[in-house]
Amino acid sequence: MPVKVTDTTLQNEVQEGFTLVDFWAPWCGPCKMLGPVLEEVEGDLNGKVKIAKLNIDENQATASEYGVMSIPTMILFKDGTPVEKVVGYHPKEVLMNYLSEKIAAE
Structure with missing residues (x-):
């Protein structure tokens, strides 16, 4: 199950291994479609990638810090460092x- 993160908890959650952070909002249709997909992906990857969700309406400082201009936006972190940004809904x-390639490249 994806972990909910905030402006104050994000850095603690992305410190170890791969974490894909989903920047979303409750009013965003594509974000709602992406939620169940990310839950399946997390389950299928058996703990190799943690999924975290950050509500941009409640955590505007973090969204601004990472230059999130449209949602859904996902940022992949590796050991606390942002690696890559993926914008929009993806099946x-x-x-x-995408995530399998990133894991394999390590």
Whole structure:
């Protein structure tokens, strides 16, 4: 299950390994579509990637810090460092391939 993060908890949650942070808002249709996809991806990857969700309406400082201009935006962190930004809705297969390649490259 994805972990909910905030402006104050994000850095603690992304410190170890890979964490994909979903920047979203409750009013965003594509964000609502992406939620269940990310839950499946997290389950299928068996703990190799943690999924975190950050509500941009409640945590504007972090969204601004990482230059999130549109949602959904996902940022992949590796050991606390942002690696790459992925913008927009993507189906499960695309996200699985993307994350599998990142894991394999380590």
